[in-house]
Amino acid sequence: MAPAPDAYPIDPNGEVGFTVEAARMKFGPGMLAELGGDAQALGMQRVALFTDPRVAATAPFAAGLASLKAAGLDVVVFDACRVEPTSASFLEAAAFAADGDFDGYVSIGGGSVIDTAKAANLYATYPAEFLAYVNKPLGEGRPVPGPVKPHIACPTTCGTGSETTGVAIFDHVEKQVKTGISSRHLRPTLAVVDPRTIDSLPPGAIAATGFDVLTHAIESHTARPYRTRPRPENSTLRPPYQGANPWSDIGSLQAIRLGGQWLERAVNDPADSEARDALMFAATLAGLAFGNAGVHIPHAMSYSVAGMNHSFTATGYEAVDPMVPHGVSVVLNAPAAFRFTGPAAPAAHLRAADALGADTRGASPEDGGELLATRLIAMMRATGLPNGLSALGYGEADIPGLVTGASAQQRLLTIAPRPVSDEDLRGLYRDAMRYW
CATH class of the missing domain: 3.40.50.1970 (Rossmann fold)
Known part of the structure; x- marks a missing residue:
């Protein structure tokens, strides 16, 4: 299938390889x-x-x-x-x-x-x-x-x-x-x-951090392919965020599967240590993936969502100063963002939707972005997350400031599978104001 007209094409004279610098890790209670x-x-x-x-x-x-x-x-x-x-x-x-x-x-x-x-x-x-x-x-x-x-x-x-x-x-x-x-x-x-460290986390914090896992993983899986980037003059100039590649896809898809299977249980049943252990492992897998491939639009949008709001008190964070937790600021943009990026990488979005637990029977790749967004919204509702940016107090008058902050995140926006203009960002913030 040909890519969307505004997707990044593979450059035959561009990047041909990717670098893996995985962290040493030990896991277990x-x-x-x-x-x-x-x-x-x-x-x-x-x-x-x-x-x-x-x-x-x-x-x-x-x-x-x-x-x-x-x-x-x-x-x-x-x-x-x-x-x-x-x-x-x-x-x-x-x-x-x-x-x-x-x-x-x-x-x-x-x-x-x-x-x-x-x-x-x-x-x-x-x-x-x-x-x-x-x-x-x-x-x-x-x-x-x-x-x-x-x-x-x-x-x-x-x-x-x-x-x-x-x-x-x-x-x-x-x-x-x-x-x-x-x-x-x-x-x-x-x-x-050590997964025992999260046994005492309140459900709201599990939800916020768990959705951070999912957005990391989905963004890295749907990132522009590494072969669409310019080839660096030497290997030391290859950026940390290289785009989706066969290595990052392994960790990102498994992290998405684990999140789709266990996140709701981990939030809604604090005694379910099996679910929380699975999420802890998913977080590390997603970190390994996005640390190599990168994240894109939801994270770029999140930085102004959190940076402009210091009055919101999130469920599970009542003991700290008012602020928008990172995972909340990210996932509230994600459904709008994946609807936008879906046409540029339809197969990757459909794979992510399927891994997350969406019903993809009979679906075509072109349905991937919408199926992914719909499944994420259902999970957000099931775990008590705010209903879009308007639930944080944002409205139309805030969009110019939000766009200015997001537009400054070019390191992330260039990882998206299609170019993102300020006009695109304005539309994305409008779409993210309310989901249900």
């Missing part, structure tokens, strides 16, 4: 008890342990800290990580890291904690003005000079996949948009994934 040995094996002696106040009070954190201390390591705890970090909170963490003269980092927490540890490690290792390493156009986009100190990332949510990626995301409060720092050198040295 009780793995935090092995943390001390893991840190020793990486040569750590003086360790910065990053977490947030809520995680610091949990049994999994206590187990990880005890293991580090039992190994005879000098551990200093930084428990001031902010949920949905800001430029200011990154700077605070970086100052702590610079003063501590650490030779290794451990993060126990959600993506916010892991990303904060990445940024602290970077700025302590290679000091620079804050915007030096931040992605263009909001920052200079300066390449990270080289390897940073060893970092063991231990996720306590089933969503971000940050334990396997080289990306650190923060809220640029002054610009009212989220952005980040991206480098292969930021990828944690080891991911320790």
Whole structure:
């Protein structure tokens, strides 16, 4: 089948290969008890342990800290990580890291904690003005000079996949948009994934992080093919986000299947440890996939959705300052986005819809985008998510600001299977205002 007229064509003189830089990972209940040995094996002696106040009070954190201390390591705890970090909170963490003269980092927490540890490690290792390493156009986009100190990332949510990626995301409060720092050198040295860490997560947090898993996976599977990109002058210039490829498709499709099978059960039955374990594994699979292929329109749109709203209180996040959780800000854009991208990659969208559990009997590839959107909306309703962006308080008057923030995310938008204009973004935000 010929691609849609506005899809990116395969360039016969362009990219012919892709690079896989998968993170080391260990998975299983009780793995935090092995943390001390893991840190020793990486040569750590003086360790910065990053977490947030809520995680610091949990049994999994206590187990990880005890293991580090039992190994005879000098551990200093930084428990001031902010949920949905800001430029200011990154700077605070970086100052702590610079003063501590650490030779290794451990993060126990959600993506916010892991990303904060990445940024602290970077700025302590290679000091620079804050915007030096931040992605263009909001920052200079300066390449990270080289390897940073060893970092063991231990996720306590089933969503971000940050334990396997080289990306650190923060809220640029002054610009009212989220952005980040991206480098292969930021990828944690080891991911320790212990599914028992999410046993106490409230259903709302499971929903938000679980939909982050799904959107990561679907975006990476429906991304523009790697062979549509220009071939770099040398291998070191190949970007971290390379487009959909045979490696990323393996992890993304399985993550979509796991999410479609288990997400609703994990949210609606807090005692279902089997469902939560499956989501934890799906999160790591999705991280491995999108860390290689990339994410596109839903994530690009999400950064202004979260950056412009600091008054919304999400279910499951009542104990933290008002904000739009990352997974919520992403998935509320996803049905509109996949309807838009479906015609440019119909087979990939139909595969994703089928993996998610949509009824694809008798469907043609052209139906893929709509089937995918419909299935996602049904899952959102079944798990109590807000009904589109209007439920967060957004309306027509906010669309210009939302578009400005999303349009700045060209690193992500160029991963979409078709070009995305500001006019397209305006239509997508309108479509995402309400779904049922």
